[in-house]
Amino acid sequence: MLKFLSKVKIEFNALDPRVASCMEFLAQCNARKAKESNPACQVLVKRRTDDFPPQITVTFVNGVEEAFDATSTPAQAIRTMILEKGQLLETEQMFREAGEKWPVIIPEEELHQFAPGTKPRKAEEKKQ
Numbered sequence: 001m002l003k004f005l006s007k008v009k010i011e012f013n014a015l016d017p018r019v020a021s022c023m024e025f026l027a028q029c030n031a032r033k034a035k036e037s038n039p040a041c042q043v044l045v046k047r048r049t050d051d052f053p054p055q056i057t058v059t060f061v062n063g064v065e066e067a068f069d070a071t072s073t074p075a076q077a078i079r080t081m082i083l084e085k086g087q088l089l090e091t092e093q094m095f096r097e098a099g100e101k102w103p104v105i106i107p108e109e110e111l112h113q114f115a116p117g118t119k120p121r122k123a124e125e126k127k128q
Contacts, residue, residue: 001079002029003037004086006061011046012054012070022054024075058082062089 008029012022054070068078094101123125
């Protein structure tokens with residue numbers, strides 16, 4: 001998960017009963033496997049003393065920053081979103097390295113074309 005991020009900032013008041021998501025996400029960030037995937041990723045924890053709601057802010061390697069309200073967003077949902085966006089970043093990088101334009105524009109008429117299956121049908125296999 002951390003391999004797609006350059007920075008993670010977790011803000012919470014330790015006495016706030018809504019900190020469960022922050023604590024779970026922090027545990028995921030501190031896991032050995034996560035740290036090994038990107039040792040350069042900064043994980044910052046800001047312990048607050050005010051009534052500010054728990055918040056998790058992530059910065060992707062391309063500089064895009066996204067903040068989550070940790071009172072209503074489970075840690076697993078944040079992790080899943082990071083992995084999905086990370087796959088998109090990897091795909092974009094792969095296309096750019098291959099010299100292709102990004103984003104890929106598929107003409108409308110090609111979207112509606114018939115695409116044959118990739119596996120032979122069982123009936124066809126028996127005839128041969």
